[in-house]
Amino acid sequence: MCSCRHGDSVFPDVRTVSECYALKLMKKRDLRTMKLLRRLAIDNEGVRKRFKLAAALVNKKTLISIGLNEMRTHPLQGKFGKNEESLFLHAEIAAIANALNHLDKEALKGSTLLIHRVKRKSSLNRRDWIDGLAKPCEGCMSAIVSFGIKKVVYSTDEPDKYKEIILV
């Protein structure tokens, strides 16, 4: 049984984190933010034209920052990143870094991080974008935990079907 309030899918391999599909119970505000992020991800040049993501941090009903993955390095990425993809700035880390530009670390506690990825349906249909899996990598997950973020919402390969991770 999932330890989160949704009581859905279980990922027992991660002890402090529960993860499940959340579409039915998802807040309208989160859904709206995901739609905004989808548009931003489409416009984002991304990395190697394959990774086009946008992320947002929301705290106390307020959007506090937006982050895009980019083909550049960042000190915060270097601190938390563990794999070779961490050479590039991930959208999640970008959102955290952008929030820290104007807020204290304390202001990130209890916030929600939303992440959306888009990918090409086919190489022929260059304008045709479909949803892609935006589950945070291990490095981003450790940043999320370390900044006290309480919830993560991310897109999946299924259209308009998002997943939530509740950190307990």
Ligand SMILES: [Zn+2]
């Ligand atoms: Zn990452």
